[in-house]
Amino acid sequence: MSTFKDQRNILKHLSFQRVWNIVLLRSSYFFARVFKLQKNWGNPFALSIEPTTACNLGCPACPSGLKAFTRPTGKLDLTRHKQWLSQLSGSVFYVNYYFQGEPFLHPQFLELILEAKRHRIYTATSTNAHFIDRKKARDIVNSGLDRLIISIDGLTQETYESYRIHGQLEKVISGAKALVEAKKEAQSATPHLIFQFLVVKANEHQIPQVQELADEIGIDEVRFKTAQVYDYENGNELIPDNEAYSRYVKQKDGTYRFKYKGGNSCWRMWSSSVLTWDGQVVPCCFDKDAQHTLGSLQEQSFETIWKSPAYRSFRNAVLQDRNSIDICTNCSEGAKVWVE
Numbered sequence: 040m041s042t043f044k045d046q047r048n049i050l051k052h053l054s055f056q057r058v059w060n061i062v063l064l065r066s067s068y069f070f071a072r073v074f075k076l077q078k079n080w081g082n083p084f085a086l087s088i089e090p091t092t093a094c095n096l097g098c099p100a101c102p103s104g105l106k107a108f109t110r111p112t113g114k115l116d117l118t119r120h121k122q123w124l125s126q127l128s129g130s131v132f133y134v135n136y137y138f139q140g141e142p143f144l145h146p147q148f149l150e151l152i153l154e155a156k157r158h159r160i161y162t163a164t165s166t167n168a169h170f171i172d173r174k175k176a177r178d179i180v181n182s183g184l185d186r187l188i189i190s191i192d193g194l195t196q197e198t199y200e201s202y203r204i205h206g207q208l209e210k211v212i213s214g215a216k217a218l219v220e221a222k223k224e225a226q227s228a229t230p231h232l233i234f235q236f237l238v239v240k241a242n243e244h245q246i247p248q249v250q251e252l253a254d255e256i257g258i259d260e261v262r263f264k265t266a267q268v269y270d271y272e273n274g275n276e277l278i279p280d281n282e283a284y285s286r287y288v289k290q291k292d293g294t295y296r297f298k299y300k301g302g303n304s305c306w307r308m309w310s311s312s313v314l315t316w317d318g319q320v321v322p323c324c325f326d327k328d329a330q331h332t333l334g335s336l337q338e339q340s341f342e343t344i345w346k347s348p349a350y351r352s353f354r355n356a357v358l359q360d361r362n363s364i365d366i367c368t369n370c371s372e373g374a375k376v377w378v379e
Contacts, residue, residue, distance in 0.1 A: 041259035045231040048185055052132040052161045060084060060130040068309040075303070077354045082130035082345060085311040087324055088123070089138035090115050090145040092316060096167055097204040100266060100277060102327050103139040104204070110329050114145045115316040119336075121154055123314065126341050128158035136164040137188075138313055139327055143170040149182040156183040165190065165235070167206060171214030176221035179230065187230040188262075189215055192237040194245045194252060201241040202277070212256070219257040233260045238284035239277045246284070267369055271295050286369070297369065303361045308354045312345070320344050322353055325366040 063081030070078045091114040098104035124131075134155055142148050142164045155162045163186035171179070179187070191211050193199030199208040218232055234253045238246065246263065253261045265286045268275045272294050279285050287295040305323075313321045318336035321329050333353060334344030344350060361367045 041228075041231065044228055045186065045259070048229065048231070049133065049161050052159055054132075054159075056129055057084060057132050064309050068306060071309075071354070071358055072304050075358050077351050077358060079309065079346065079351070079354065081309075082127070082342065083309075083311045084130055085133040085135070086127065086131055087135045087138050087311070087313040088115070088120070088151075089140065089314065089316045090136055090142045090148055090151060090164075092140040093144045094139075094141045094167075095144065095169055096141070096206050098202055099204065100202075100268060101139075108139075108328055110315070110319075111317065112140075113316050115151065117147060117150055117154075119318060120151055123318075123336060123341065124154060124158050124160070128160060131160060133161045134163070136162060138315065138324060140316075141167055141170075143175075149178055149184075152182040152184050161185045164188070167203065168211045168214035169206065171217055173217045173221070176214070176217035177224070179218065180221045180225045180227050184230040186233065187218065188233045188235045189218075189258075190237065191215075191234050191249070191252075192239070193242045194248050198242045198245060202237065202239055212252075215256050215258060231260065232258045233262055234258050235262045235264055237264045237266055238279050238281075239266050240279050241276075243279040243281055243284060246281075269369070271297075300362075303358055305357050305361065305367070308357055312341075322350075323366070323370075325370050331366065 060081045061084055064084065067078040067080040092103055092108060092112045093114070094103045096104050102108055136142055136148070136151055143166055145151070152162050162184050164184065165188040168189045189211065190203070192202050193208060196208045200206055215232070234249060236246070236249045250261050263284060265284055266277050267286065268277050271278060271287045274295055278287055278295065282288055286298050288298050289295055307323045311323070313324055313326070314336065315321065315329055319329050319332045320334045320336065320341065322331055322333060331353065333349045334347060356364055357367070
């Protein structure tokens with residue numbers, strides 16, 4: 040029921056202009072897939088906006104945690120953010136305030152949410168929940184944030200910190216409890232709270248217990264996420280044994296391959312885009328280090344970038360030979376099960 044309420048909440052943020060924009064996007068995407076020729080009518084309806092690249096943890100498969108970025112670390116300027124929303128709110132009704140980093144390390148993070156709500160935009164974010172106490176939980180509820188994903192990748196401190204290095208499971212659970220209590224106090228249905236469990240070898244035995252903990256606390260939804268591993272061909276300590284929760288399968292010779300074979304299409308190239316904290320526009324969330332920057336909002340409007348030769352060229356590359364693009368080779372968006 041709570042999942043249905045969340046979906047209904049998303050639909051409440053639609054308007055005639057936003058619905059018509061989706062029709063244009065779907066039509067142009069269908070045309071592009073059929074004729075393998077880039078056509079782009081309309082603007083994205085969803086964005087990922089990066090509040091900051093800073094993070095308090097050191098997760099082994101995350102460039103933010105590993106401090107492995109070649110791009111600068113920083114935080115989103117409020118005035119710049121306001122300008123972006125003014126450009127885009129006619130079509131955009133869903134913003135995920137997360138790309139890399141821990142959003143709540145941005146000292147004015149909730150002001151970003153308040154500004155988006157002024158534009159009638161559905162807002163979501165993802166957090167490791169280390170900075171959520173009772174006061175912060177009340178502030179989050181009062182901000183109008185619509186969805187909050189809480190990463191809880193282990194149910195004992197030992198399993199949790201095997202991936203969430205430097206993390207404390209106790210803080211995650213206390214933050215989750217504070218949010219549930221704050222929602223009850225305010226009699227608010229939002230934010231929709233999700234426990235996200237990244238399945239790796241160290242924690243896969245705890246999968247059955249995640250829902251039990253969520254029910255005990257009062258979390259609205261549980262999601263299991265497969266781990267993206269960069270060096271997987273010869274195996275990796277993160278790959279779980281249960282292939283249902285893995286992006287990779289073991290072959291007869293002992294090596295591993297990606298479970299899916301990418302098709303030459305990707306709805307994300309039409310429906311959404313990603314904005315880094317300093318205004319770089321990148322094609323999707325798999326471009327973590329912004330190696331495929333398509334333009335800068337410090338120099339051009341978003342619409343100019345969205346319809347630019349660079350963006351058109353990238354979409355055409357996806358349509359013609361997606362598997363040749365490095366950031367696409369580990370992504371299951373639009374992919375098919377590999378049949379040998």
